[in-house]
Amino acid sequence: MIYLDNAATSFPKPRPVREAVLRAMRDCGGNPGRGAHRLSLAAARCVYDCREAVSELLGLGAPERIVFTTNTTHALNIAIKGLLHRGDHVLISELEHNAVRRPLCRLTEAGGVSFDVFPVAGRSTEEILAALSERCLPHTRAVICTHASNICSLTLPLAAIGSFCRAHGLLFLVDAAQSAGHLPIDMKSMQIDALAAPGHKGLLGISGCGILALGEGILPETLTEGGSGVHSMSARMPDEPPERYEAGTLPVPAIASLRAGIDFLRERGLDTVRAKEEELFCSLRDRLSSLPDVTLYAPEAVGAVLLFNRKGVAPAAVARELDNCGICVRAGLHCAPLAHAALGTPEGGAVRISLGPLNTVRDADALWRALK
Amino acid sequence: MPMHKQIQASCIAASGSMTRAVRAQRALLAAGIRAEVVALSPEDTRQGCAFGVEYPCTEERRARIALRNARVPISQYLQKERDVP
Numbered sequence: 489m490i491y492l493d494n495a496a497t498s499f500p501k502p503r504p505v506r507e508a509v510l511r512a513m514r515d516c517g518g519n520p521g522r523g524a525h526r527l528s529l530a531a532a533r534c535v536y537d538c539r540e541a542v543s544e545l546l547g548l549g550a551p552e553r554i555v556f557t558t559n560t561t562h563a564l565n566i567a568i569k570g571l572l573h574r575g576d577h578v579l580i581s582e583l584e585h586n587a588v589r590r591p592l593c594r595l596t597e598a599g600g601v602s603f604d605v606f607p608v609a610g611r612s613t614e615e616i617l618a619a620l621s622e623r624c625l626p627h628t629r630a631v632i633c634t635h636a637s638n639i640c641s642l643t644l645p646l647a648a649i650g651s652f653c654r655a656h657g658l659l660f661l662v663d664a665a666q667s668a669g670h671l672p673i674d675m676k677s678m679q680i681d682a683l684a685a686p687g688h689k690g691l692l693g694i695s696g697c698g699i700l701a702l703g704e705g706i707l708p709e710t711l712t713e714g715g716s717g718v719h720s721m722s723a724r725m726p727d728e729p730p731e732r733y734e735a736g737t738l739p740v741p742a743i744a745s746l747r748a749g750i751d752f753l754r755e756r757g758l759d760t761v762r763a764k765e766e767e768l769f770c771s772l773r774d775r776l777s778s779l780p781d782v783t784l785y786a787p788e789a790v791g792a793v794l795l796f797n798r799k800g801v802a803p804a805a806v807a808r809e810l811d812n813c814g815i816c817v818r819a820g821l822h823c824a825p826l827a828h829a830a831l832g833t834p835e836g837g838a839v840r841i842s843l844g845p846l847n848t849v850r851d852a853d854a855l856w857r858a859l860k
Numbered sequence: 861m862p863m864h865k866q867i868q869a870s871c872i873a874a875s876g877s878m879t880r881a882v883r884a885q886r887a888l889l890a891a892g893i894r895a896e897v898v899a900l901s902p903e904d905t906r907q908g909c910a911f912g913v914e915y916p917c918t919e920e921r922r923a924r925i926a927l928r929n930a931r932v933p934i935s936q937y938l939q940k941e942r943d944v945p
Contacts, residue, residue, distance in 0.1 A: 521878035524899035524911065532897070536882040552879050718877050720908030728933075731877045 490815045490851045494844030495638050495666055495793055495822075497688050497695060501745070502846065505692055508748035512741040519737055521717035531740045538747035539730070545691075545750055546683060546701050547674030555700040555730040556738055560665045561587040562711075563684035563700035566733055567661050568592060568632065570708025571682070574600030576629040579620060581608045581644060582830040583637040586823040587684075588663055592632075609786060609830045613645040617652055630659035635667035639822050639840055640831060641769065641791025643671065650679030659706075665689060668699070669753055669845075670762060670792055681706045687742060690792075692749030692845070696742035702729055712736070753845070761845040765792040768843050768852045775856050782859075785831040785838060792843045795831065798859075803839045810839075813858040817841050871920050872938040873927055874900055874912040880932060881911035887930035893919045904938060912938070 491499045512534060518527030520535045539551035548554065557563040568591040572578065580588055582605050595601035606619040620631065631653050636643045646662060653660035662683045664673060669690025675683055681703040687693035702708075710725050714735030718726055725732050753761060769790055776782050781799040798806055807819035821828050821837040828837055841855065875881045881897045888895035893915050900910045915923045917939065927934055 521911070524897060529897055532878045532882055536879060536886075539879070552877075552883065716877075718908070718910050721902065722908065726877060728877065728880075730879055 490854050492841045492843065492847065492851065492855060493816045493818050494689065494847070495840065495842030496818055498690065498692050498844045498846075500846060501694060502692055502749070502752045504752055505694070505745045505748045508744045509694060509741045512744035516740055516744065520740060521731070522715075522737075534740055534744050534747070535738060538743045538750075541747050541750045542699055542701070545668075545673070546685075547676050548701050548703075549676070550704070553702040553704070553706075553729050555702065555733045556743060557684075557698040557700050557733070558696070559688075559698040560663065560684045560686040561698075563698045564588055564661075564663060565591050566700055566708055566711045567682040567684060569595065569711055571659060571661070571706070572601050572629060575627055576601050577625050577627045578603040579606055579623055579628060579631045580604075581606055581633040583608050583634050583639075583642060583644070583827040584632070584824070585634065585638055585663065585665065585827075586825075587665070588632055588634070589826060605826065607830070608644060609642060613648045616645060617648060620649070620652055624656060624658075628656070628658060630661055632661040632663070634663040634665070635673070636664075636671060636791065637786075637793065637824070637827055638666045639793065639824050639827050639838070640786040640795045641789040641793050642786050643667070643789070643791070646673075646678040646680065653681075654679045666793070669749070669758075670765070672758060675701060675703060682708070687746035687749070690844075691746055692752055693746030694742050696739040697746050699746075700733065707732070710735070756845065764845070765843045765847070766790050768847055768849065769794055771849070772841065772852050772855065776859065779860065785833060794841045794843075795833070795838045796841070797833065797838045803836050806839045810855070810858055813854075815855055815858055817855075868941070869917050870914050870940050871917040871923070872898060872900070872904075872912045872914045872940060873923065873932075873934045874905060874910055874936045874938060875932060876910050876935055878911045881913050883930070884913040884927055884932045884934070887926050887932055888913060888915055888923055890930075891922060891926035893923050893926060895923075900938075904940075905935070910935075 516531040516534045518531045520531040539554040543551045604623045664685040668685035683701045685699040687697035688695040712735045716731045785795040803819035885895045895915045
């Protein structure tokens with residue numbers, strides 16, 4: 489079996505990640521932050537270690553501002569619904585996933601929040617900044633954008649957008665669902681106020697744990713309330729992160745796996761992982777572009793995700809045929825209709841190949857043999 | 861035979877959340893001070909459950925400096941007596 493759907497979730501998980509899950513279940517079986525017996529403390533240490541690792545990875549320098557959520561969508565919902573108020577206007581990129589679009593549409597329907605979309609595909613950094621500037625209104629409060637598209641390898645210039653936001657007094661919220669573990673992120677130098685990321689994609693953990701990283705002084709309203717293990721007399725959630733946003737029990741095995749995934753990437757080196765993915769990408773792109781019935785979308789952007797269609801064949805049929813050959817890819821709109829429209833894919837979307845750190849030349853060759 | 865008990869004082873920095881308590885413990889350990897995360901009772905904090913970090917009272921001064929340098933927010937410093945069998 490060849491797995492090329494790492495943008496959905498990474499697979500297989502490295503051995504240290506699988507071992508970390510088992511170790512967490514064996515040695516850290518208590519509930520972190522609920523009591524102080526040895527197993528609860530062991531779980532709390534495990535969780536804190538992961539907060540430190542994530543904080544370092546994202547250049548945040550504040551483990552207590554790493555909030556563990558259920559997934560990226562949950563993290564984005566906290567940031568979007570917790571920071572925006574009635575009357576606010578927001579700018580989002582045309583590459584956004586429904587995890588950004590739908591919460592905003594919900595706020596729009598509920599009244600009070602509006603948003604505009606700025607173009608990205610085929611634009612230089614200067615052109616993107618100009619597009620932001622043109623759409624910036626007196627009541628614009630935030631820019632929300634993905635770091636890397638989930639349907640192709642286009643990326644957004646976060647440092648430049650962060651500077652723009654700072655200069656215009658805007659909040660800068662980033663969806664790093666496809667970039668965490670693939671691209672370098674430094675929240676401080678990129679001037680990011682809140683960043684959402686998954687544990688189970690590029691960071692190689694198991695599903696069940698997402699990340700919301702909050703910049704200094706960023707304190708969204710809570711989305712979920714409940715037990716936090718502290719200040720039990722109070723009817724409100726604690727004031728300070730991360731407990732303020734972590735109502736209920738944390739998924740310790742998933743958090744332990746996330747830490748192990750980050751360690752795995754560190755040992756290999758993010759640059760090395762990235763270089764290997766790009767090499768495979770280029771090899772596949774160049775071969776696919778030689779097929780007369782293949783259309784590639786945004787092929788000039790090199791990364792871990794390659795989007796294509798075959799003339800006269802529905803994307804779902806291509807994916808099904810590949811599945812019959814033992815190759816896992818994803819077809820359709822990938823929860824990103826705005827991005828598909830921006831790239832000009834047909835109604836049925838396209839076929840997405842997404843690479844991960846464990847993919848090999850052999851995987852790329854097998855895909856090529858199946859498609860040629 | 862009656863068991864002889866010793867009373868020993870322990871010092872605690874109340875940090876509120878478990879996250880801050882672990883952070884406080886790491887700061888103290890980094891400063892070479894033995895420290896354990898402990899749960900505080902509602903009577904200790906008057907806010908319900910909370911966590912803190914316990915260290916030898918002989919290290920009180922150094923502990924406060926280490927926690928301040930590490931910028932760990934501490935809601936209160938407590939001294940408790942506990943029985944040592």
